[in-house]
Amino acid sequence: MNKRTGWALPYFIFLVLFVVLPLLLIVVYALQDGSGHFTLANLGKFFTDRDSLSTFALSIEVAIENTVLCILIGYPAAYILADKNLNRSAVTVVLFILPMWINALMRTLATAELFTMAGVQLGKGTLLFGMCYDYLPFMIYPIYNQLNKMDKSYAEAAQDLGATPREVFRKVTLPLSMPGVWSGVMMVFMPTVSTFAISEFLTNNKIKLFGTIIQENINNSMWNYGAALSLVMLIIIAITTMLQKEEPDES
Amino acid sequence: MPKNPIIQIEHLSKSFGDKQVLSDINLYVRKGEFITLLGPSGCGKTTLLRMLGGFTAPDSGRILLEGKDISDVPPYRRPLNTVFQRYALFPHLDVYDNVAFGLKLQKVPEADIEKRVKKVLKLVSMSDYEDRDVNSLSGGQQQRVAIARALINQPRVLLLDEPLAALDLKMRKDMQIELKEMHRKLGITFIYVTHDQEEALTLSDTIVVMNEGKIQQIGTPIDIYNEPVNAFVADFIGDSNILNGKMFRDRRVAFIKHEFDCVDEGFGENVSVDVVVRPEDIYFTNDPAKCQFTAKVNSCTFKGVHYEMWVDTDTGYELMIQDYDPYPVGSEVMLYIDPDDIQVMKKERRFNAFPARVTGEGRVMFLDTEFECNTEGFAVDEAVTATVRFEKVDLLDHEEEADLTGNVVFILYKGDHYHLTVKTETGENIWVDTNDIWDKGDFVGIKILPADIKLVKAESGDE
Amino acid sequence: MKAKKVFARAYIWLLLVVLYAPIVFIAVFSFTEAKSLGNWTGFSMQLYRNLFGGAMQNSSALVSAVQNTLLIALAASVVATLLGTLAAIGIFNMKGKKRQTMTFLNNIPMINPDIITGVSLFLLFVFLHISQGYLTVILAHITFCTPYVVLNVLPKLSQMNPNVYEAALDLGATPAQALRKVLFPALRPGMISGFILSFTMSLDDFAVTFFTRGTIGLDTLSTYIYADARKGGLTPELKPLMTILFLLVLVVLLVINMRQSKNNEKE
Numbered sequence A: 001m002n003k004r005t006g007w008a009l010p011y012f013i014f015l016v017l018f019v020v021l022p023l024l025l026i027v028v029y030a031l032q033d034g035s036g037h038f039t040l041a042n043l044g045k046f047f048t049d050r051d052s053l054s055t056f057a058l059s060i061e062v063a064i065e066n067t068v069l070c071i072l073i074g075y076p077a078a079y080i081l082a083d084k085n086l087n088r089s090a091v092t093v094v095l096f097i098l099p100m101w102i103n104a105l106m107r108t109l110a111t112a113e114l115f116t117m118a119g120v121q122l123g124k125g126t127l128l129f130g131m132c133y134d135y136l137p138f139m140i141y142p143i144y145n146q147l148n149k150m151d152k153s154y155a156e157a158a159q160d161l162g163a164t165p166r167e168v169f170r171k172v173t174l175p176l177s178m179p180g181v182w183s184g185v186m187m188v189f190m191p192t193v194s195t196f197a198i199s200e201f202l203t204n205n206k207i208k209l210f211g212t213i214i215q216e217n218i219n220n221s222m223w224n225y226g227a228a229l230s231l232v233m234l235i236i237i238a239i240t241t242m243l244q245k246e247e248p249d250e251s
Numbered sequence B: 001m002p003k004n005p006i007i008q009i010e011h012l013s014k015s016f017g018d019k020q021v022l023s024d025i026n027l028y029v030r031k032g033e034f035i036t037l038l039g040p041s042g043c044g045k046t047t048l049l050r051m052l053g054g055f056t057a058p059d060s061g062r063i064l065l066e067g068k069d070i071s072d073v074p075p076y077r078r079p080l081n082t083v084f085q086r087y088a089l090f091p092h093l094d095v096y097d098n099v100a101f102g103l104k105l106q107k108v109p110e111a112d113i114e115k116r117v118k119k120v121l122k123l124v125s126m127s128d129y130e131d132r133d134v135n136s137l138s139g140g141q142q143q144r145v146a147i148a149r150a151l152i153n154q155p156r157v158l159l160l161d162e163p164l165a166a167l168d169l170k171m172r173k174d175m176q177i178e179l180k181e182m183h184r185k186l187g188i189t190f191i192y193v194t195h196d197q198e199e200a201l202t203l204s205d206t207i208v209v210m211n212e213g214k215i216q217q218i219g220t221p222i223d224i225y226n227e228p229v230n231a232f233v234a235d236f237i238g239d240s241n242i243l244n245g246k247m248f249r250d251r252r253v254a255f256i257k258h259e260f261d262c263v264d265e266g267f268g269e270n271v272s273v274d275v276v277v278r279p280e281d282i283y284f285t286n287d288p289a290k291c292q293f294t295a296k297v298n299s300c301t302f303k304g305v306h307y308e309m310w311v312d313t314d315t316g317y318e319l320m321i322q323d324y325d326p327y328p329v330g331s332e333v334m335l336y337i338d339p340d341d342i343q344v345m346k347k348e349r350r351f352n353a354f355p356a357r358v359t360g361e362g363r364v365m366f367l368d369t370e371f372e373c374n375t376e377g378f379a380v381d382e383a384v385t386a387t388v389r390f391e392k393v394d395l396l397d398h399e400e401e402a403d404l405t406g407n408v409v410f411i412l413y414k415g416d417h418y419h420l421t422v423k424t425e426t427g428e429n430i431w432v433d434t435n436d437i438w439d440k441g442d443f444v445g446i447k448i449l450p451a452d453i454k455l456v457k458a459e460s461g462d463e
Numbered sequence C: 001m002k003a004k005k006v007f008a009r010a011y012i013w014l015l016l017v018v019l020y021a022p023i024v025f026i027a028v029f030s031f032t033e034a035k036s037l038g039n040w041t042g043f044s045m046q047l048y049r050n051l052f053g054g055a056m057q058n059s060s061a062l063v064s065a066v067q068n069t070l071l072i073a074l075a076a077s078v079v080a081t082l083l084g085t086l087a088a089i090g091i092f093n094m095k096g097k098k099r100q101t102m103t104f105l106n107n108i109p110m111i112n113p114d115i116i117t118g119v120s121l122f123l124l125f126v127f128l129h130i131s132q133g134y135l136t137v138i139l140a141h142i143t144f145c146t147p148y149v150v151l152n153v154l155p156k157l158s159q160m161n162p163n164v165y166e167a168a169l170d171l172g173a174t175p176a177q178a179l180r181k182v183l184f185p186a187l188r189p190g191m192i193s194g195f196i197l198s199f200t201m202s203l204d205d206f207a208v209t210f211f212t213r214g215t216i217g218l219d220t221l222s223t224y225i226y227a228d229a230r231k232g233g234l235t236p237e238l239k240p241l242m243t244i245l246f247l248l249v250l251v252v253l254l255v256i257n258m259r260q261s262k263n264n265e266k267e
Helices: A002-030 A041-048 A050-082 A090-101 A104-118 A124-149 A152-160 A165-194 A197-203 A210-219 A223-250 B045-053 B095-105 B110-123 B139-151 B169-186 B197-203 B221-226 B231-236 C002-031 C046-053 C059-092 C096-111 C114-127 C134-159 C164-170 C175-204 C207-212 C221-231 C238-266
Strands: B007-016 B019-029 B034-038 B060-065 B080-083 B157-161 B189-194 B206-211 B214-219 B241-249 B252-255 B258-261 B271-277 B282-285 B293-302 B307-313 B318-323 B332-337 B343-346 B352-360 B363-366 B369-372 B383-388 B393-396 B404-413 B418-424 B429-434 B443-448 B454-457
Touching: A002 A223, A002 C059, A002 C096, A002 C114, A002 C134, A041 A050, A041 A223, A050 A090, A050 A124, A050 A165, A050 A210, A050 C002, A090 A124, A090 C002, A090 C175, A090 C238, A104 A124, A104 A197, A104 C002, A104 C221, A124 A165, A124 A197, A124 C002, A152 A165, A165 A210, A165 A223, A165 C114, A197 A210, A210 A223, A210 C114, A210 C207, A223 C114, B007 B045, B019 B045, B019 B214, B034 B045, B034 B197, B045 B080, B045 B157, B045 B189, B080 B139, B080 C164, B095 B110, B095 B139, B110 B139, B139 B169, B169 B197, B189 B197, B197 B221, B206 B221, B206 B231, B214 B221, B214 B231, B231 B241, B231 B271, B231 B343, B231 B404, B252 B271, B282 B318, B307 B332, B363 B383, B393 B418, B393 B429, B418 B443, C002 C046, C002 C238, C046 C238, C059 C096, C059 C134, C059 C175, C059 C221, C059 C238, C096 C134, C114 C134, C114 C207, C134 C175, C134 C207, C164 C175, C207 C221
Parallel strands: B034 B189, B034 B206, B080 B157, B157 B189
Antiparallel strands: B007 B019, B007 B060, B206 B214, B241 B252, B241 B271, B252 B258, B271 B343, B282 B332, B293 B307, B293 B332, B307 B318, B352 B363, B352 B383, B363 B369, B383 B454, B393 B443, B404 B418, B404 B443, B418 B429
C-alpha cells in the first residue's frame, strides 16, 4: 500500500508553497533593506528603539498575565466539567465553546461598551479582562479534553495506595493533565502577544501591543521592518514550542 | 505433485527492508483440501496468505491458480476471497449490505442478490440478522457475517487469516466444528492461517509448519505430530521431550545416557541426532523386566484429562510424562518407552559455523565483529569458516565485556540444559547451550573466548 | 460532598454568565433603534426590519461582506476538507522520517499566531506579484484550515480496521470503488467535523484576511466590523445580524448535541 503515501503529495507541495516559503520570506525580508541588500539594520532598529522594546515588553507581560489568569480560572472549570460527579451534561461543555462562534471583534466591541456603560476606565485592567474573556475557552477545552480521556483507574490506584484526595490531585491528576495545560498555553500565549484589533478596542487605542506595531509597519509599506518584528515573534514561537516539547517528557 | 493442483506456489520470496520474511517457498494445494499454514507470529504465514489474496507483491517467484500465473493480478480480479483477522466488516453497512457488497459490485440483479444473501446467511446460521448493525453483533456473529461475505462471491479458494483468534475458547471450539462442516458441505478449497497448533490439528487435511520464512514440514496432522522432522516442529506441535542422542547403528539409539531400541534406520553409525519422545509415550511399569530406566517424580499437576509429571531420571535428566494415573511426588518409578514411540531426527547442526575472514595475525572477522583467535596456518585476508561449540558461547545480561549483542528468539529444553537460538543485531543466528534460564525476547550480550574459536577451511565446515 | 457540588455549580454558572454577558448585551440592544450600544431608546424591531428590508445605509456593503464571508468560508473549507483528507490518508501510511516531517509541517500553521500567517502570506503574494483578492484570501484560509482537517481525519483512520479497504478489494471493488464505498464512509465523521471546524475558523478570521485581501475593497464581516469600529460608529444593523447568527448556531449545536447523546444512549 506504499502508493497511498503519495496522496499527501498535493498537501506537501501546498505546505511548502504556502507555509515554508512564506516563513522563509519573513527571514529574507527581515534581513534586507528597501532595495534588496543584506542588512541587520531592521533587527538592530528593533533592539535599539525604546518604543518598540517597551511595547514588546508590555506585550509579553500582558501575555504572561493573561495566560496565568486563564489557567487559574480555566483549570478549575475544566476540572469541574470533566468530573462526572459534578457535571453530567455535555451541553455545559458546549456552552463554553459556543461564544467562539460569534465574531470575536463583535464580542470584544460589546465587552468594551459594557465597560464604558458601567463607567470603567478603558486601560490595562479592561484589556486583561477582555483578553481573558476571549481566550478562556481555548484554555478550558484542551485541559477538559486531557482530563476527560484520562484513565480514571490512575486516580483510583493512587487512592488505593493511600493518597488523600488532595494528594491524588497533586501527584496524579495535575501531572497527567499537564499536556492539556501546555496546549492551552500555546493557544493563549502567542495569540495574546500578537493580537492587534482586540487590544485597540479594549483600550480605546491607549495601549498598543506588539501585533499592532507589526500591522502598522506592514500597512505603511515598511515591509522589511514589519518582517523583522515578525521574525522576533517567530523566534519566540520556536523557543516556546521547544520548551513545550520537552515538558511532557519529564512527567 | 497431484495432477491438477488448484494452487502452485513456486520459489516465492519476500523481504521487508532487510528482513527476509519469506525465502523460497514452494507449495501446492489440492483442489478441495483444507490446508493450514501454521507457525509462530512473524514466521511469514500471514504474508504468504496476503500474497495469495494479492495484497502484497512477492519479490520473486510466482503463484499459479489452476495453472495460470496470477502474480500480477490485482486482488479485485482474483477468484479468491479472504476472511480477515478481526473480520474487517464495513462499519457503515448493515449485515445484508456487507454480505451483498461483492454482488452489488458485479451488478447482479437485486432479486438474485436477495436470494443469494438469504442462502449464505442461512449457511452461517445468521438468517434473522439481515438488518442488524454490524457493530452491535458479538464477535462470533461478526465472524459468521465475515465468512458469509467472503463465500457469497463463490470463490475458488477461501483464505482465512486467523479467523478465530479473537473469540473466546468455547466459541472457538464451536466455530471450528462449524468451519469443518462448512468446508465439507461446500467443497471449496480452504487455506487457513493460525498460530494455534491444536486448531491446526483439528481442522486440517494438510498442515504446513513454517518458521522464520521457511517451510519446516508439510504433512497430515498425524504425520506432523508423530514424525516431526526437526526439533522446531516437535517443540511447536504438542508437548514433547526433545533430547540429544546418538544413533549407534540402525534401530539402536542412546539418549539420557541409556540405550533404547527404535525403528529408525539409515542415519549411519555413531551419528549425533535429536530424539523426540512425546510425554504420553513414556510408560510407568511395576515389572522390573520391562523397566528401561528409573526416575524420581518431582512434580505432579492435574490437567483435566491427565496428570502432568516431571521426573528426574537416574542419569540426571528431566522428562515430562503425561499419564491418567498420578504418582506421588518423591516416589521412585520404573519407566519404559516403546521403540515405535521414539522419533529420531537428523541434527540440523552440531556446532556454530560462521563464514569469516582473517583480518590479521591472530584476528578474525565474523558476525560483523572482530575476534581474537589462533590463526596459525591461515593467510591474512583468507576466507575461512569459524566454528564455535554451542556450550562455548557465553551469554551475559549486560553489554559491557560482550563481543556483540542479540535477542533470544527460540528456547528448547533438552532435559539437562537449554538450547537457545540468539539473533544478533545484524540478523544472524547463534546457537547456544546453557544451564542458565533465559526468556524468549531477552536482550543478551554474547561473548566468545579466543581459545573457543576454531578456524577451518571455508565451506568444509567439519571439525 | 454536597457543598462541593453546589460550589462547583455556582462557579460554572458564574463563568457562563460573564462569558455570555456581551452576547446578551448585543441581543438586548438589537431591539432598540439607538445607534450606539448601551443606549436604550425604547423597544423597537426597526433594526430587524432594516436588515431584511434593505432600508439601511451602506446596506449593500454589509450584505456583500456577509456574502463574501460565507463564500470564502465555503470555498476554503471544501478545498481544505478534500486536501486534508487525502493528506491524512497519505500521512497515515507513512513511516519514520517522512511522517515526522509531514506532521511537523502540518503543525506549523496551527502553532503560528494569525498575524504571522497573515504577514508571511502577504509577503509571499507581494514577492510573487500576485494581485490580492478573493483567491489570495481563500488560499490563506485553506492554509490555516487544512491542518485541523488532517487532525480530525487521522484518528478515524487509526480506529478503522486496517483490513477494511483490502476487504473491499478482495470482494471485487476496484481501488476507486473501494475508496468511494468504504474508505470515505468510514472517514466521514472526521471529514465532517474537520469541515465544520474549518468553516467556523474561516468565518471568525480577521487577521489573516486583513493582510491578504489586498486593496480592491474586499470585505468580510470581520474586516467590515473592524473598519466600522475604527470609523467610530458601528452599523446598528450588525446587532440584529449577530443575534440571529448566534441563535442559529445555538440551535444547530444543541440539535447536534442532543442527537449525539441519544446515539450514545442507544449504544
